Amino acid sequence: MQQRLFILSQYLLPHHLLSRLIGCAAECRATWFKSRLINWFAKQYQVDMSEAAVEQLDAYEHFNAFFTRALKDGARPLDNSAGAVLSPADGAVxxxxxxxxxxxxxxxxxxxxxxxxxxxxxxxxxxxMGGEFATIYLSPKDYHRVHMPLAGTLREMIYVPGRLFSVNQTTAENVPELFARNERAVCIFDTERGPMAVVLVGAMIVASIETVWAGLVTPPKRELKTSRYDAAARAPIELAKGAELGRFKLGSTAIVLFGPEQVQWAAEFGAGSPVRMGQRLGANSL
Structure with a gap:
């Protein structure tokens, strides 16, 4: 019954209004408010601050700065084995x-x-079509920056409006077409393994999605918007393997797609497997 009520609430809640309100609170700089919120969150979710570039919780100007915190150099070593395809984020498969x-x-x-x-x-x-996919769920305690699985040149970015259902396991098991219903930013890259899509999926109370080349992605008007980044449109944007791609202000999901016969996922990964950014998630299939 409790699960059914949770799913029903997902359909009834005003997703975008709630997310905007949470977003405002997450940007609040009032010391008494932001310090209590950050300290409560870090304790509630057992956030490991020893790997953060700034370890002191009170040093963050607001909750979003804490949530999208950078890590210390070397905290996420990249797998440099030949042909490795990296996990784009911390979380679970x-x-x-x-x-x-x-x-x-x-x-x-x-x-x-x-x-x-x-x-x-x-x-x-x-x-x-006929290719490979990997869906990575970022929990509240995780590092919330998304990085490049392979080096690539940005071809286009598509903002797709939608709902903001929660993306945890319960909703994944009960809400049809979940990830194709939620608001998202689709980033298409050309790589040594052909086209690669990295899809940043929004979720309940995710205040915004940002990319390193465009900043805030979610526009005030929720309309489908395609931005081309090929040579004819502007100077090409090239990102190295492991380079930061974007970030979530509050958590969500990243989905990586490749074309057919380009990538083979590592056998040790399955549904629920923990993963860290920079870890070898798969490799060239050839």
Whole structure:
């Protein structure tokens, strides 16, 4: 019954209004408020501050600065083995595997469309049909910056408006097409392994999504928006393997897609496996 009530509340709550209110609170600089919130959160979720570039909780100007904190140099060493494809974020593997019949496995009894996930463009989606996907869930205690699994040149970014359902395991098992329904930023890169999509999926109380090249992604008007970054549009944006790509202000999910026969995921990873940014998630399939 408790689970059913939680799922029902997901449909009834005013997602965007609630997220905006939480976003305002997360930017509050009043010392008495932000210090209590940060200290409560760090204790509640057992956040490991020993690896943070700034360890003192009271040093952060507001909650969002704490939540998107940088790590110390060397805290996330990159796997430099030949052909390694890196995890883009800290968290847990929600699911990973093959894209079959244009759909991505979400949870038992549920999948979602690649076409819808990527914004509804059939030409864009065609590059990933029959390819591979990995879905990484970032929990509240995790490091919340997202990094490049491979070096790549940004081709385009698509802002896709949508709902803001929670993205935890309970909602993944009960909300159909969850990741193709939520607000998201789709980033398409050209890499040595062909096209790579990194999708930053928003969630309940996620105040915003940012990228290193565009800053705040979620615009005031929730309309589909495509920004081209090819040579004809502007100077190319090239990011090295392991370089920061973007960040979540409050947690969510990152989904990585590759085309067919380009990547083979490491056998030790399955649903629920913990993973850290920079860890070898897979490798070239050839």
């Amino acid at each position: 929600s699911q990973l595997g093959k894209i079959e019949h244009g759909r991505i496995f979400q949870a038992k009894g549920h999948s979602f469309s690649v076409l819808e996930l990527l914004g509804g463009d059939s030409e864009r989606a065609a590059e990933f």
